[in-house]
Amino acid sequence: MGDRMFAFIGGISGPWRIVRLEAVSGESLEAVPWLDVVSGIEDSLPAGAKWLLRGVTSSERYTTRRERDLLVARQPALGRPEATCAALIPVKKSASWWGLAQDERRAIFEQRSEHIKTGLNYLPAVARRLHHCRDLGEPFDFLTWFEYVPGDSAAFEELVVALRRSEEWKHVEREIDMRLVRDETAEC
């Protein structure tokens, strides 16, 4: 399981410089200059760090085989050298969302909000990894990490705006938008 667990550590070191950190809904996180992304189980806050968010990659909750095949055919890997822009978007959904049955959540997520269909429009530009954390006792339900080249910044912005306008997002009660750069000269 350790290889499915990731920690996002906000503090004074790491390869990613945080250029923007703002609350879209609910309480923000303390502003810090750097983010480290660590694979494996991390339980204690390193010296100088202000927060640590943990999540685990897991089985897909809504994606059908057909959708998965489309995603797999188009999605790029993380770590492309030219993808010097990143975003970390922690999201917490409402208790009423989690009280819905599986078919009701799927209907909002895809039939009515086109979450997967919208995401497919931004492939192969935007690489993405979804981490689940609701069942870990974390403050957020999901942490999504995105990487893209500076030239795709406007496209990424469009994707985020489209999702925030969706019916699904009415069930989001806390959301942080964090933007990062790996190269000081990158304009993201």
Add this chain to the structure above:
Amino acid sequence: MGDRMFAFIGGISGPWRIVRLEAVSGESLEAVPWLDVVSGIEDSLPAGAKWLLRGVTSSERYTTRRERDLLVARQPALGRPEATCAALIPVKKSASWWGLAQDERRAIFEQRSEHIKTGLNYLPAVARRLHHCRDLGEPFDFLTWFEYVPGDSAAFEELVVALRRSEEWKHVEREIDMRLVRDETAEC
């Protein structure tokens, strides 16, 4: 989240006496005489305990609204004074199961294995609580806890046999069957 987390502690104390503990598939657990069921986050093994299994109740992964309404209308609460028999069935599914897409898992789980439909046949006799643990780094993926009156022991056995014959169970690679009594005179 603490109120959704449960620990099952096998050792020398607890309200439930373990009358049977056997591996159905894969490796067994160390035999112990008593089981304690604790609500909340438990990280350390109490003195005298041999193992601790943790799980969290969570959103339903496959159940539709219609199925949920049928379940809620029929299912009894845990803790009925007359339900002095219990079972704890830890299950781990295969990597290939977890590699399936959501619609493929649902098709096996219900269309082809009738997991929910079969369970409904044993309501209101058998009370049940499902705990998820795959994403917690635990040795099992699920811990299911059942409570029933001694007179429903044969019905419970039928339920377990029906599920083990299903296509879904071909994806189970480790399973323990533990039976317990709360009253020394109970015949379960």
